[in-house]
Amino acid sequence: xxDRVVGGAAVDRALPPFxxxxxGRGSNLAAICSHDDLRAACVGVIVSSHAAAAARRAxxxxxxVATVTRADLPSRSDFDAALAAQLGSWGASWVVLAGFxxxxxxxxxxxxxxxxxxxxxxxxxxxxxxxxxxxxxAAGVSESGCTxxxxxxxxxxxxxxxxxxxxxxxxxxxxESLAARVLAAEHDLYPRTLRxxxxxxx
Ligand code: GAR
Numbered sequence: 001x002x003d004r005v006v007g008g009a010a011v012d013r014a015l016p017p018f019x020x021x022x023x024g025r026g027s028n029l030a031a032i033c034s035h036d037d038l039r040a041a042c043v044g045v046i047v048s049s050h051a052a053a054a055a056r057r058a059x060x061x062x063x064x065v066a067t068v069t070r071a072d073l074p075s076r077s078d079f080d081a082a083l084a085a086q087l088g089s090w091g092a093s094w095v096v097l098a099g100f101x102x103x104x105x106x107x108x109x110x111x112x113x114x115x116x117x118x119x120x121x122x123x124x125x126x127x128x129x130x131x132x133x134x135x136x137x138a139a140g141v142s143e144s145g146c147t148x149x150x151x152x153x154x155x156x157x158x159x160x161x162x163x164x165x166x167x168x169x170x171x172x173x174x175x176e177s178l179a180a181r182v183l184a185a186e187h188d189l190y191p192r193t194l195r196x197x198x199x200x201x202x
Contacts, residue, residue: 015041015198018094019087022047026054028098028119031187033061038191041198043090046083048102064090070102080105087111094201096194097151109153116151117197119190121182123147123164128157133175133182143168144178146186148193162197165189 018041020029033039045058046066058065066086070079084107087095095108097118109116122132124147127139136144145166152159165185169178 015195016093016201017041017043017091018096018194018198019043019090019092020045020058020096020098021083021100022052022054022058022098023049023101024052024054024099026052026057026099027183028186028190029054030057030061032096032098032191032194033058033063035191035195038194039063043092044086046086048100054099076105077107080107084108084111094198095151098190103156104151106153109151114150114152115201117148117162117194118151118157118159119146119148119186120157121146121179121186122157123166124149124157124161131175133178136169137173137175137178141169144182146182146189148190163189163193 015037020032020042022029022045029045033042039061042063044064044066045054046068047055048069050067050069055065055067068079068082068086073079073082087108093115095112095116097116104116120128120132122128122136123145127135133144143166145164147161148163149161150159165188167181167185
């Protein structure tokens with residue numbers, strides 16, 4: 001975004017700081033961070049498993065990584081409080097869920113109202129929750145895709161839809177082939193949707 005003039009020359013305004021939360025492979029994290037402007041605005045990555053490959057992906061691009069696992073903490077509210085504390089210490093103003101397989105509690109959602117964003121591998125409201133590709137194939141749909149949405153309390157894979165990208169379901173598809181096609185769409189959709197959200201923030 002070019003919206004500020006200093007000494008007569010337009011300069012780019014940095015995007016607001018965001019943190020990424022991931023639980024597993026981290027391919028969406030890598031796709032986001034392959035864009036220099038988004039990488040520059042990312043203040044850190046929280047992984048929810050000691051085994052998450054996402055931690056290596058984050059370290060590879062020089063991002064701070066914190067591991068916050070539910071199993072290491074006595075209660076769900078302690079988990080949420082630990083997430084909120086880490087996000088606060090990094091000065092994040094947005095939270096980007098990229099394969100984060102936990103439902104966020106009020107401690108995080110209240111601290112970032114309408115500033116938590118998620119990607120889900122289906123065309124919501126169809127096929128929320130687990131195994132969306134299995135659900136899509138069982139339903140016999142001719143297209144599936146991915147959805148970027150804001151996260152609001154009380155709705156798993158719910159909340160206002162920001163953007164969607166559709167892909168065809170083709171004859172002979174299984175969960176793996178459909179997931180791969182949708183994942184490629186995710187890697188295209190999430191970075192540009194995130195940039196649009198962050199650019200219009202505030
Ligand atoms: C992605 O397909 C993402 O849409 C999905 O988890 C995968 C994470 O892959 N998220 C959900 O299902 C959320 N309900 P990644 O770790 O390689 O980015």
